[in-house]
Amino acid sequence: MPQPDLFIFFGLIATGKSTVAQAWAERQNLRYYNSDVVRKELAGLSPQTHQRETADQGIYTSEFTAKTYAALLERAEENLTQGHGVVLDASYQRKTDRDRVRMLAQRLGVRLYCVLCVCPEEEMKRRMAKRALDPQAVSDGRWEIYLKQKERFDPPTELAPDQLITLSTYLPVEAVLQQLSTHLETQP
Numbered sequence: 001m002p003q004p005d006l007f008i009f010f011g012l013i014a015t016g017k018s019t020v021a022q023a024w025a026e027r028q029n030l031r032y033y034n035s036d037v038v039r040k041e042l043a044g045l046s047p048q049t050h051q052r053e054t055a056d057q058g059i060y061t062s063e064f065t066a067k068t069y070a071a072l073l074e075r076a077e078e079n080l081t082q083g084h085g086v087v088l089d090a091s092y093q094r095k096t097d098r099d100r101v102r103m104l105a106q107r108l109g110v111r112l113y114c115v116l117c118v119c120p121e122e123e124m125k126r127r128m129a130k131r132a133l134d135p136q137a138v139s140d141g142r143w144e145i146y147l148k149q150k151e152r153f154d155p156p157t158e159l160a161p162d163q164l165i166t167l168s169t170y171l172p173v174e175a176v177l178q179q180l181s182t183h184l185e186t187q188p
Contacts, residue, residue, distance in 0.1 A: 004085035005030075006076060006105050009115045010092035010156075012149050014124040014131070016169030017117035020176050021089035027177060028087075031079045035090030038075075039068040060145075069097050073104055080108050095154040102158075114163050115180065116156060119170040162187060 007030070009021035018034055025032035040046065043064070069090065076086045092098050098114065105112035124146065156164055165183055169176055 003110050004080050004083055005111045005113060006080060006086050006088070006101070006108075007113045007115060008088045008090070008092055008098070008101055009117055010090060010098070011117040012091065012093070012124070012153060013146050014127040015117040015119050016127070016173075016176075017115075018089050019173055020117060020167065020169055020180075021087050021115075023173050023177055024180065025087040028085065030085040030087050031075075032087045033072050033075050033089065035068055035072060035088075038071050039064065042067060042071060069100070073100060076101075077104060077108065080104075080110055091149060091153075093149055093153045095156075095158055098154075098156065098158065102163075112163055113165060113184070114156060114159050116164060116166045117169045118166060119168060123170055 007021070007024065009017040009024070011017050018036075022032055022034070024030070072088050072090060076088055079086045088101065090097075092101070092114075101114075102112060128146070165180065167176055167179060171179075
Protein backbone atom coordinates (compact mmCIF):
# COMPACT_ATOMS: atom_id res chain seq x y z
CA MET A 1 0.00 0.00 0.00
CA PRO A 2 1.48 3.40 -0.95
CA GLN A 3 2.31 5.87 1.79
CA PRO A 4 -0.30 8.58 2.34
CA ASP A 5 0.57 12.20 1.59
CA LEU A 6 0.32 15.16 3.94
CA PHE A 7 -0.63 18.55 2.55
CA ILE A 8 -0.70 21.88 4.35
CA PHE A 9 -2.49 24.75 2.66
CA PHE A 10 -1.19 27.90 4.30
CA GLY A 11 -0.94 31.65 3.90
CA LEU A 12 -2.64 34.79 5.05
CA ILE A 13 -6.38 35.06 5.70
CA ALA A 14 -8.74 35.46 2.73
CA THR A 15 -6.26 34.06 0.22
CA GLY A 16 -8.73 31.29 -0.57
CA LYS A 17 -6.75 28.55 1.12
CA SER A 18 -9.77 26.94 2.79
CA THR A 19 -11.79 26.86 -0.43
CA VAL A 20 -8.91 25.30 -2.36
CA ALA A 21 -7.83 22.98 0.49
CA GLN A 22 -11.31 21.57 1.00
CA ALA A 23 -11.84 21.11 -2.76
CA TRP A 24 -8.46 19.37 -3.04
CA ALA A 25 -9.23 17.08 -0.10
CA GLU A 26 -12.58 16.11 -1.63
CA ARG A 27 -11.08 15.52 -5.08
CA GLN A 28 -8.22 13.40 -3.70
CA ASN A 29 -10.32 11.65 -1.01
CA LEU A 30 -8.11 13.00 1.78
CA ARG A 31 -9.04 13.79 5.38
CA TYR A 32 -9.53 17.54 5.82
CA TYR A 33 -8.91 19.62 8.96
CA ASN A 34 -9.53 23.36 9.09
CA SER A 35 -7.90 25.34 11.92
CA ASP A 36 -10.92 27.62 12.35
CA VAL A 37 -13.23 24.64 12.88
CA VAL A 38 -10.79 22.84 15.20
CA ARG A 39 -10.13 26.06 17.19
CA LYS A 40 -13.85 26.55 17.78
CA GLU A 41 -14.38 22.86 18.63
CA LEU A 42 -11.67 23.14 21.28
CA ALA A 43 -13.41 26.24 22.67
CA GLY A 44 -16.78 24.46 22.76
CA LEU A 45 -18.23 26.70 20.03
CA SER A 46 -20.07 25.83 16.84
CA PRO A 47 -18.02 26.55 13.69
CA GLN A 48 -20.37 29.38 12.68
CA THR A 49 -20.09 31.20 16.03
CA HIS A 50 -18.39 34.49 15.24
CA GLN A 51 -15.65 35.68 17.56
CA ARG A 52 -14.96 39.38 17.22
CA GLU A 53 -11.85 39.50 19.36
CA THR A 54 -8.87 41.25 17.94
CA ALA A 55 -5.70 39.34 17.18
CA ASP A 56 -4.07 37.88 20.32
CA GLN A 57 -7.29 37.78 22.38
CA GLY A 58 -9.79 35.08 23.36
CA ILE A 59 -9.45 31.98 21.19
CA TYR A 60 -6.78 33.78 19.16
CA THR A 61 -4.10 34.02 21.86
CA SER A 62 -0.79 32.37 21.06
CA GLU A 63 -1.53 29.72 23.72
CA PHE A 64 -4.87 28.80 22.17
CA THR A 65 -3.34 28.83 18.70
CA ALA A 66 -0.63 26.42 19.93
CA LYS A 67 -3.37 24.16 21.31
CA THR A 68 -5.20 24.31 17.96
CA TYR A 69 -2.09 23.46 15.95
CA ALA A 70 -1.27 20.58 18.32
CA ALA A 71 -4.79 19.20 17.76
CA LEU A 72 -4.31 19.48 13.99
CA LEU A 73 -1.07 17.48 14.26
CA GLU A 74 -2.74 14.82 16.44
CA ARG A 75 -5.54 14.36 13.93
CA ALA A 76 -3.09 14.24 11.04
CA GLU A 77 -0.91 11.65 12.79
CA GLU A 78 -3.88 9.45 13.62
CA ASN A 79 -5.09 9.45 10.01
CA LEU A 80 -1.66 9.08 8.43
CA THR A 81 -0.80 6.07 10.61
CA GLN A 82 -4.08 4.50 9.45
CA GLY A 83 -3.03 5.03 5.83
CA HIS A 84 -5.20 8.04 5.04
CA GLY A 85 -3.80 11.14 3.34
CA VAL A 86 -4.46 14.44 5.11
CA VAL A 87 -4.98 18.11 4.29
CA LEU A 88 -4.30 20.65 7.06
CA ASP A 89 -5.74 24.09 6.40
CA ALA A 90 -4.30 26.88 8.58
CA SER A 91 -2.26 30.06 8.22
CA TYR A 92 0.94 28.37 9.46
CA GLN A 93 2.40 31.86 9.59
CA ARG A 94 5.19 30.84 11.98
CA LYS A 95 8.18 28.77 10.90
CA THR A 96 8.05 26.83 14.18
CA ASP A 97 4.51 25.61 13.39
CA ARG A 98 5.56 24.52 9.90
CA ASP A 99 8.63 22.81 11.42
CA ARG A 100 6.35 20.68 13.63
CA VAL A 101 4.46 19.51 10.55
CA ARG A 102 7.74 18.75 8.79
CA MET A 103 8.96 16.74 11.80
CA LEU A 104 5.71 14.75 11.86
CA ALA A 105 6.00 13.94 8.15
CA GLN A 106 9.64 12.94 8.60
CA ARG A 107 8.90 10.76 11.62
CA LEU A 108 6.06 8.97 9.82
CA GLY A 109 7.94 8.74 6.52
CA VAL A 110 5.21 10.48 4.51
CA ARG A 111 5.62 12.99 1.71
CA LEU A 112 4.81 16.58 2.72
CA TYR A 113 3.54 19.21 0.31
CA CYS A 114 3.30 22.79 1.57
CA VAL A 115 0.93 24.81 -0.58
CA LEU A 116 1.29 28.56 -0.08
CA CYS A 117 -1.86 30.34 -1.21
CA VAL A 118 -1.48 33.92 -2.42
CA CYS A 119 -3.71 36.50 -4.08
CA PRO A 120 -3.86 40.29 -4.53
CA GLU A 121 -4.83 42.36 -1.48
CA GLU A 122 -7.80 43.92 -3.28
CA GLU A 123 -9.27 40.46 -3.84
CA MET A 124 -8.60 39.56 -0.21
CA LYS A 125 -10.51 42.70 0.91
CA ARG A 126 -13.41 41.76 -1.36
CA ARG A 127 -13.48 38.21 0.03
CA MET A 128 -13.42 39.43 3.64
CA ALA A 129 -16.32 41.82 2.99
CA LYS A 130 -18.34 39.03 1.35
CA ARG A 131 -17.54 36.60 4.16
CA ALA A 132 -18.59 39.14 6.82
CA LEU A 133 -22.11 38.98 5.38
CA ASP A 134 -22.25 35.16 5.26
CA PRO A 135 -23.89 33.67 8.40
CA GLN A 136 -22.40 30.25 7.52
CA ALA A 137 -18.82 31.55 7.34
CA VAL A 138 -16.43 29.86 9.75
CA SER A 139 -13.46 32.23 9.56
CA ASP A 140 -13.34 35.33 11.75
CA GLY A 141 -10.66 36.95 9.59
CA ARG A 142 -10.92 40.70 9.16
CA TRP A 143 -8.68 43.36 7.64
CA GLU A 144 -7.02 44.36 10.93
CA ILE A 145 -6.21 40.69 11.62
CA TYR A 146 -4.81 40.33 8.11
CA LEU A 147 -2.49 43.30 8.72
CA LYS A 148 -1.19 41.67 11.94
CA GLN A 149 -0.68 38.35 10.14
CA LYS A 150 1.15 40.04 7.27
CA GLU A 151 3.47 41.76 9.76
CA ARG A 152 4.25 38.46 11.54
CA PHE A 153 4.34 36.03 8.63
CA ASP A 154 7.63 34.11 8.45
CA PRO A 155 8.49 33.54 4.78
CA PRO A 156 8.79 29.77 4.15
CA THR A 157 12.52 29.86 3.39
CA GLU A 158 13.02 26.65 5.41
CA LEU A 159 11.09 24.62 2.83
CA ALA A 160 12.96 22.79 0.07
CA PRO A 161 11.85 23.60 -3.49
CA ASP A 162 10.23 20.17 -3.82
CA GLN A 163 8.17 20.83 -0.65
CA LEU A 164 6.86 24.33 -1.44
CA ILE A 165 4.16 24.97 -4.01
CA THR A 166 2.99 28.57 -4.41
CA LEU A 167 -0.47 28.91 -5.94
CA SER A 168 -2.30 32.04 -7.00
CA THR A 169 -5.82 31.53 -5.68
CA TYR A 170 -7.13 34.50 -7.63
CA LEU A 171 -8.22 32.13 -10.39
CA PRO A 172 -11.38 30.00 -10.21
CA VAL A 173 -11.05 26.98 -7.91
CA GLU A 174 -11.04 24.47 -10.79
CA ALA A 175 -8.13 26.28 -12.46
CA VAL A 176 -6.18 26.38 -9.17
CA LEU A 177 -6.78 22.64 -8.61
CA GLN A 178 -5.61 21.92 -12.15
CA GLN A 179 -2.42 23.92 -11.55
CA LEU A 180 -1.77 21.91 -8.39
CA SER A 181 -2.43 18.60 -10.15
CA THR A 182 -0.09 19.56 -12.99
CA HIS A 183 2.62 20.62 -10.57
CA LEU A 184 2.40 17.34 -8.64
CA GLU A 185 2.46 15.26 -11.82
CA THR A 186 5.75 16.88 -12.84
CA GLN A 187 7.36 16.11 -9.45
CA PRO A 188 9.71 13.12 -9.35
